[in-house]
Amino acid sequence: MNRRQLLGGVAASAALLASPHVARAQQAITLNGAVQFNDDHVFTRALVRFEELVKQYYTASPVNFVLHKNSSLGLEKQYFEYMSAGRGAVDYGIVSPAHMSTFSRAAPFVDAPFLFRDLAHWNTVLDQDLFAPVAQEVERRARVALIGYAGGGVRNIFANKRVTNMAELRGLKVRVQGAPIWSRTFQAAGMSPSVIAYNEVYNGIQNNVIEAGENEAAGVEAMRFYEVAPNLIMTQHAITIRPICFSTQTLSRLPAPLQEAVKRAGREAGVFGRQAESTEDGQKVEALERAGRLRRVEFTERAALKRAVDPVMIAYAREVDAEGIYTRINAISA
Numbered sequence: 001m002n003r004r005q006l007l008g009g010v011a012a013s014a015a016l017l018a019s020p021h022v023a024r025a026q027q028a029i030t031l032n033g034a035v036q037f038n039d040d041h042v043f044t045r046a047l048v049r050f051e052e053l054v055k056q057y058y059t060a061s062p063v064n065f066v067l068h069k070n071s072s073l074g075l076e077k078q079y080f081e082y083m084s085a086g087r088g089a090v091d092y093g094i095v096s097p098a099h100m101s102t103f104s105r106a107a108p109f110v111d112a113p114f115l116f117r118d119l120a121h122w123n124t125v126l127d128q129d130l131f132a133p134v135a136q137e138v139e140r141r142a143r144v145a146l147i148g149y150a151g152g153g154v155r156n157i158f159a160n161k162r163v164t165n166m167a168e169l170r171g172l173k174v175r176v177q178g179a180p181i182w183s184r185t186f187q188a189a190g191m192s193p194s195v196i197a198y199n200e201v202y203n204g205i206q207n208n209v210i211e212a213g214e215n216e217a218a219g220v221e222a223m224r225f226y227e228v229a230p231n232l233i234m235t236q237h238a239i240t241i242r243p244i245c246f247s248t249q250t251l252s253r254l255p256a257p258l259q260e261a262v263k264r265a266g267r268e269a270g271v272f273g274r275q276a277e278s279t280e281d282g283q284k285v286e287a288l289e290r291a292g293r294l295r296r297v298e299f300t301e302r303a304a305l306k307r308a309v310d311p312v313m314i315a316y317a318r319e320v321d322a323e324g325i326y327t328r329i330n331a332i333s334a
Contacts, residue, residue, distance in 0.1 A: 028062035029254065034073045034082075034093045042280065043094045043242065044069060046150045046273030050092070050244060053265035058258045079245075084142045086249025094150055094242050094273075097134075098179065103142035106134045106322040113185050113238040114309045117302075119154065119278055121332060122239045126274070130328050131241075139248060147263055148244035148270025152278030153216035155238040158229040158294070160211050165301045166190060166308070174212040175201050181316050185237075185309040198223075205229050216240070217284035226294040232285065235299050240277075244270050 033051075035044050044067070051065040073079065073090060077099045082090035084103075100107035109115075110131050116122040125131075126149050135146040163169050170190040176182040178195050186193040194210055204210040205228040212229060214237065220226055244266050251259055288294045299305070317326035 028064050029258070030064040030066060031091045031250070032088060033065060033067040034079045034090045035067065035069055036071045036075060038070055042273060042277045043150065045276065046244065046269050047092070047094065049272045050148075050265050050269035053268055054258075054261050057264055058261035060255065060257060063258065080142070080144065083144045083245055083247040083250075086143060086247050088250065090247070091250040092244070092246045095245050096242060100138050100142065100144075104134055104137040105320040106325070107138060108179060108181075109317065109320050109322040109325070110134060110241050110243075111238070112181050112313070112316065113155075114306055114313055115326075115329065116236075116239050117306070118236060119152070119239060122152075122241075123274070124332050125329055126241070126270075128332075130325055133325060134322070135243075143248045145246050145248050145251060145263075145266075146243040147246050147266025148268070148273075149241055150244055150270050150273030150277065151240040151242040152274045152276075153218065153240045153281050154236050154278070155214050155216050155240070157212050157214045157233040157235050157237070158220055158225050159231045159233055160205055160229045162231050162297050163212075163233045164297060164299060166304050169305075172212055173210045174214065175204060175210050176214065181312075184312045184316070188309045188312045189305055190308065201225065202228055214238075217281050217288065220294070221284055221288060226288060230294045231297050232294050233297050233299050235305060236302065237305070242273070244273070 033047050035041070035047055037044050039045075047067055051067070054063060054065075068090075073082070076093070076095045079090045079093040080095045080099045083093065097107045097110040116125065131146075131149075139145050157163070157172075157174060159172065159174075163172060166189075172191045174186060174191050174193055175196050176186050176193040183193045183195065196204055196210070201210070201213045202223060202225060205213070205225070212233075213225060214235075215223075215225070220232070246262060246266060251262060254262070285294075285296065289296055313326065314323070317323045
């Protein structure tokens with residue numbers, strides 16, 4: 001081999017090694033995820049399902065997933081900040097919309113009370129992607145893509161007395177979350193809302209400081225609220241939405257087919273998470289009732305309850321630039 005052939009071969013080899021596609025083929029891609037919970041929690045299972053689906057849809061080169069569990073990398077607020085920074089500390093995770101408010105005023109609206117009539121309405125809203133404007137703003141400003149929607153826990157009122165209608169609801173002393181929209185809506189419904197620490201709810205009911213609180217079945221079970229408030233008033237006033245998030249800076253560095261696999265897997269893992277959480281939520285309520293720990297109480301005026309809070313929700317939607325989304329949500333027929 002002469003000198004010219006030798007140098008040409010070296011140059012070709014160098015060019016080949018410099019190719020990003022070859023480099024990716026030779027070196028496995030590693031993606032870091034984070035979740036606050038253990039293996040049993042539905043959020044963890046949804047993210048594991050996401051990993052399985054990505055590997056199913058992308059087989060061109062190895063992709064390693066490292067899911068950091070049990071808050072080992074902090075809490076959801078930190079996960080979102082890490083994804084926004086795009087440095088690889090956290091590439092994907094499930095995050096409450098409340099932690100996105102710095103980048104989108106409308107983000108907490110996704111998880112507001114009295115937004116959905118029931119699970120069927122909630123599912124339709126998500127299937128029609130009505131929160132796309134919020135997702136687009138979050139992606140543009142935070143550089144985090146909302147690639148799927150998990151969640152599905154139905155929040156009801158647990159109380160130390162039976163409440164079946166609007167008249168009996170009036171004046172109910174109930175603990176609510178700290179976001180102002182919760183106090184505004186519960187007050188518009190005729191209740192007397194208070195913001196107290198979550199870990200003080202049990203003692204607050206026990207000492208007659210408050211009469212009720214609101215939560216999903218898992219929270220009622222974990223905090224043993226049924227011991228002091230055994231009546232579960234089926235108001236279905238909120239259904240949680242927990243987006244599966246992915247750093248767009250990480251996404252842009254991946255091969256195009258892997259990007260598509262991530263997006264497809266995110267959508268499908270979100271559906272998996274929603275189905276699992278909504279199903280298990282109902283099962284927990286049934287199990288607690290069978291064990292004699294709580295009693296489900298039908299709330300007969302759910303439509304009237306929503307009508308009472310609609311003006312507050314309309315004002316809130318206008319305040320956070322989500323009026324169009326709210327109009328489309330309410331336009332979905334029963």
